[in-house]
Amino acid sequence: MRALNLTERIRMAKKSSRPWYLIPYYLWIVLFVIAPIVLIVYFSFQDLSGGFTFSNYADFFSSTYLRLTLSSFWYAFLITLISILIAYPTAYWLTKTKHKQLWLLLIIIPSWINLLLKAYAFIGIFGLYGPANQLIQFFGASPLQILFTDFSFVFVAVYIFIPFMVLPIFNSLDKINPALIDASRDLGASQWMTFRRVIFPLALNGVKSGVQVVFIPALSLFVITRLIAGNKVITLGTAIEQQFLVTQNWGMGSTIAVFLMLFMIIIVLLTGPKEKGGALNGKAK
Amino acid sequence: MAKLSKSAKIYLAFVFFILYAPIFYLIFYSFNSGGTMSGFEDFTWEHYAAVFNDTRLLIIVLNTVIVALLSALISTTIGVLGAIGITFLRNRKMRSAVLSLNTVLIVSPDVIIGASFLILFTMLGVKLGFASVLVSHIAFSIPIVVIMVLPKLQEMSSTLIDAATDLGASQRDILTRVIIPYIKPGIFAGFFLALTYSLDDFAVTFFVTGNGFATLSVEIYSMARAGITLTINALSALIFVVTLGLVLGYYFFNQRSAASAGTGGTRL
Amino acid sequence: MKDLVKASIAIIAISAVLFYAVHLLETSSATSGSGSISVYNWGEYIDPELVTRFEEETGIQVVYETFDSNESMMTKIEQGGTSYDVAMPSEYAIERMKENDLLLPIDQNKIPNLENIDPYFLDLPFDPGNEYSIPYFWGTVGIAFNPSLLEGQTFEQWDDLWDPTLEQEVILVDSAREVIGMGLNSLGYSLNSTDLGELREATDKLKILGPNVKAIIGDEIVEMMRREEAAVAVTWSGQAADMMWINEDIDYVVPVEGSNLWFDNMVIPSTAGNVDGAHEFINFMLDPEVAAQNADYVGYSTPNEEALALMDPEVTEDERFYPTEEMRDRLEVYENLGLEMLGVYNELFLEFKMDMEK
Numbered sequence: 015m016r017a018l019n020l021t022e023r024i025r026m027a028k029k030s031s032r033p034w035y036l037i038p039y040y041l042w043i044v045l046f047v048i049a050p051i052v053l054i055v056y057f058s059f060q061d062l063s064g065g066f067t068f069s070n071y072a073d074f075f076s077s078t079y080l081r082l083t084l085s086s087f088w089y090a091f092l093i094t095l096i097s098i099l100i101a102y103p104t105a106y107w108l109t110k111t112k113h114k115q116l117w118l119l120l121i122i123i124p125s126w127i128n129l130l131l132k133a134y135a136f137i138g139i140f141g142l143y144g145p146a147n148q149l150i151q152f153f154g155a156s157p158l159q160i161l162f163t164d165f166s167f168v169f170v171a172v173y174i175f176i177p178f179m180v181l182p183i184f185n186s187l188d189k190i191n192p193a194l195i196d197a198s199r200d201l202g203a204s205q206w207m208t209f210r211r212v213i214f215p216l217a218l219n220g221v222k223s224g225v226q227v228v229f230i231p232a233l234s235l236f237v238i239t240r241l242i243a244g245n246k247v248i249t250l251g252t253a254i255e256q257q258f259l260v261t262q263n264w265g266m267g268s269t270i271a272v273f274l275m276l277f278m279i280i281i282v283l284l285t286g287p288k289e290k291g292g293a294l295n296g297k298a299k
Numbered sequence: 300m301a302k303l304s305k306s307a308k309i310y311l312a313f314v315f316f317i318l319y320a321p322i323f324y325l326i327f328y329s330f331n332s333g334g335t336m337s338g339f340e341d342f343t344w345e346h347y348a349a350v351f352n353d354t355r356l357l358i359i360v361l362n363t364v365i366v367a368l369l370s371a372l373i374s375t376t377i378g379v380l381g382a383i384g385i386t387f388l389r390n391r392k393m394r395s396a397v398l399s400l401n402t403v404l405i406v407s408p409d410v411i412i413g414a415s416f417l418i419l420f421t422m423l424g425v426k427l428g429f430a431s432v433l434v435s436h437i438a439f440s441i442p443i444v445v446i447m448v449l450p451k452l453q454e455m456s457s458t459l460i461d462a463a464t465d466l467g468a469s470q471r472d473i474l475t476r477v478i479i480p481y482i483k484p485g486i487f488a489g490f491f492l493a494l495t496y497s498l499d500d501f502a503v504t505f506f507v508t509g510n511g512f513a514t515l516s517v518e519i520y521s522m523a524r525a526g527i528t529l530t531i532n533a534l535s536a537l538i539f540v541v542t543l544g545l546v547l548g549y550y551f552f553n554q555r556s557a558a559s560a561g562t563g564g565t566r567l
Numbered sequence: 568m569k570d571l572v573k574a575s576i577a578i579i580a581i582s583a584v585l586f587y588a589v590h591l592l593e594t595s596s597a598t599s600g601s602g603s604i605s606v607y608n609w610g611e612y613i614d615p616e617l618v619t620r621f622e623e624e625t626g627i628q629v630v631y632e633t634f635d636s637n638e639s640m641m642t643k644i645e646q647g648g649t650s651y652d653v654a655m656p657s658e659y660a661i662e663r664m665k666e667n668d669l670l671l672p673i674d675q676n677k678i679p680n681l682e683n684i685d686p687y688f689l690d691l692p693f694d695p696g697n698e699y700s701i702p703y704f705w706g707t708v709g710i711a712f713n714p715s716l717l718e719g720q721t722f723e724q725w726d727d728l729w730d731p732t733l734e735q736e737v738i739l740v741d742s743a744r745e746v747i748g749m750g751l752n753s754l755g756y757s758l759n760s761t762d763l764g765e766l767r768e769a770t771d772k773l774k775i776l777g778p779n780v781k782a783i784i785g786d787e788i789v790e791m792m793r794r795e796e797a798a799v800a801v802t803w804s805g806q807a808a809d810m811m812w813i814n815e816d817i818d819y820v821v822p823v824e825g826s827n828l829w830f831d832n833m834v835i836p837s838t839a840g841n842v843d844g845a846h847e848f849i850n851f852m853l854d855p856e857v858a859a860q861n862a863d864y865v866g867y868s869t870p871n872e873e874a875l876a877l878m879d880p881e882v883t884e885d886e887r888f889y890p891t892e893e894m895r896d897r898l899e900v901y902e903n904l905g906l907e908m909l910g911v912y913n914e915l916f917l918e919f920k921m922d923m924e925k
Binding site for chain 3: 335336337354355357358361362364365368369371372376417418420421425426427431479483486505506509510511513518520521522
């Protein structure tokens with residue numbers, strides 16, 4: 015019987031010894047994941063004077079926060095979708111370049127320059143007298159108000175998230191066994207067919223991790239809502255920041271955070287890797 | 300390998316152009332004698348001179364780099380071991396529970412992470428400064444490393460490990476000779492992303508830093524009140540050029556040694 | 568595996584070298600002398616030359632750090648783990664810090680330069696007898712505008728902002744008390760109002776302003792106005808001064824209905840480690856010559872009477888930035904309304920922002 019899977023094999027090899035190397039990782043989970051979650055849930059039941067209350071949750075369901083949640087979701091959805099649309103072809107063609115690892119690094123490098131600085135650069139670029147409007151004028155149109163619109167917000171947000179979307183998609187595309195593609199070609203599939211039936215399903219996991227690292231952070235963007243959107247777009251992140259840093263109402267801030275975590279769990283469940291099947295990605299099956 | 304079509308090349312060129320446009324915009328104005336990021340007056344090096352005369356700024360830059368390098372290294376180590384551990388967890392429910400916990404920090408807003416870490420450090424009586432910043436950076440980088448390494452591990456075929464076991468390899472050998480070399484691309488990706496998160500972060504650092512210790516992004520964030528001086532532009536230009544040089548240098552050096560050793564590429 | 572180990576060793580080695588470099592830089596910049604103090608201030612709110620001068624004169628090294636809002640500063644001090652010796656909060660924050668025992672009393676015997684301060688700025692309701700705080704700068708909230716972009720239009724009162732010709736022209740400062748306060752003032756109510764009916768009325772009036780609002784931002788206002796990206800801004804006096812320095816077309820007015828008068832003071836947080844050094848620093852900043860140079864650099868109004876005499880009369884006689892006492896009497900100082908009320912203000916402000924969206 016050779017039906018033993020990887021896990022069992024390793025287990026046997028180790029004679030089910032305790033994996034010592036997990037200790038620091040578990041320690042990290044307890045200290046920096048579980049403890050903060052407990053703290054936040056605890057704070058979410060506190061009112062301003064530190065007493066126990068459900069009022070924060072009641073407040074969350076007031077019209078302001080529900081509207082805020084809806085509009086946050088809408089923008090996060092747009093940002094994620096556009097990021098995928100731009101990042102997917104980028105990642106796909108990058109895997110076909112000669113120095114693909116180098117090109118990938120070059121995609122990441124812009125995110126090493128401080129975000130705030132890039133935001134300031136965008137303020138200049140999108141300004142009434144900036145290069146973007148000079149280009150528009152060059153084509154004969156009159157200058158537009160680009161800065162402080164929802165367009166500029168989505169543009170800059172997508173700009174920020176592109177590397178984080180390209181990376182996982184690139185990784186999953188890159189590990190597709192070329193033999194599979196050759197086989198598909200040999201069987202007479204067109205390029206489009208090959209893409210749709212072979213490459214796309216196999217790269218789906220990459221897209222899913224991309225969605226995970228883009229969607230929720232997009233819900234909680236907060237610096238560029240002010241700098242680029244002039245507060246005409248407000249996200250849950252802005253609301254949390256305000257509650258923590260301005261109103262000092264940690265209870266309400268934590269409550270919003272609890273909801274954000276709930277949304278996150280939903281997203282992870284929806285996009286999480288299916289055990290077995292998909293995870294092996296058609297390689298060496 | 301298929302050649303890139305012309306439209307593909309144009310597309311990639313466009314994406315790269317957009318990605319680098321704000322950076323070149325920053326660099327362009329770092330030579331502006333006008334003092335602001337609008338209305339280019341005359342060419343000048345004065346902002347570059349200012350960078351090297353500002354000891355405080357230089358200390359901040361070095362601190363930023365130290366924190367980024369060390370946090371990326373430590374979080375990569377812990378994260379890789381964690382990812383291997385997760386893959387080998389027998390209990391499926393346990394595995395998805397750990398994975399969900401892993402995702403929490405990636406998707407939590409920085410403000411929450413910062414605030415909760417601050418409370419945590421206070422409760423533990425940790426003095427705020429270099430150590431608290433480093434630990435926080437390690438903490439929020441670990442999950443991203445795990446996420447980058449996990450797919451590689453899942454894709455690894457069991458036959459590889461079977462073969463190694465059959466050949467009498469010990470547990471340690473399997474780890475160091477089979478698994479780690481196989482997932483190396485994932486490790487590098489995780490390391491670089493950890494570096495990216497660390498260099499980019501200001502909200503978490505802002506909360507957990509204390510007397511006399513600042514990173515560049517915190518400094519820039521605080522300076523924003525009165526408008527950012529072009530010294531910062533000049534500094535960013537320098538950082539950009541240096542990183543670009545290092546990355547290119549590293550890549551081609553690696554490329555050459557890999558070619559001579561005959562181990563190019565990640566494919567089997 | 569081997570190359571991974573090599574890479575790790577390289578990273579550790581690089582970090583060690585950088586550590587050493589930081590150490591060298593720190594020792595080279597340190598003046599030989601006794602002790603150090605750490606100062607926690609707003610960004611760009613002091614002339615750095617003065618910090619150097621203080622270090623040279625006293626031998627006390629200054630570790631200078633900045634914050635971006637009263638609230639984040641308080642959070643840092645309240646949570647402990649820091650030991651700032653001097654901080655510069657605004658008046659309402661001082662009240663709250665006092666309530667929470669975050670301040671140490673100031674020994675006025677160690678601050679002889681206190682006599683240089685205009686008595687008007689001493690013994691104010693938020694800190695009777697200046698037990699805990701010493702004036703640093705003061706200013707107002709008003710309207711900065713650029714007539715050259717508005718066909719010569721000028722402003723006198725808050726209501727002028729509601730002019731329908733100003734569509735997409737007005738920038739507001741991103742702060743609940745300032746914006747809601749402006750709504751309250753324009754209706755003739757106090758900007759410390761806690762009457763929910765008045766607050767609701769003010770918010771409803773602000774919503775009508777929505778179409779005129781171009782953006783609600785922070786310190787970027789200065790750049791926006793300088794570059795003529797926007798024509799009108801509701802902002803603090805010092806920011807207006809900064810704009811006018813570069814762009815001479817800009818003017819500033821404190822509306823006739825009334826507005827906010829604010830003070831930033833120097834305090835010694837309860838976590839301070841070098842209380843004597845802190846007193847020395849505060850006293851140094853009150854030196855007429857030092858205060859004058861600082862006011863020149865920062866652009867806000869100095870409460871230091873002796874310093875005013877040393878400054879350019881064109882600046883100190885400018886009633887837009889140094890309003891006369893009777894003008895000041897029209898203005899109101901923020902009272903600490905308590906966290907509950909602050910929450911209401913922020914909720915209304917959030918609502919206003921949401922309605923502006925679309």
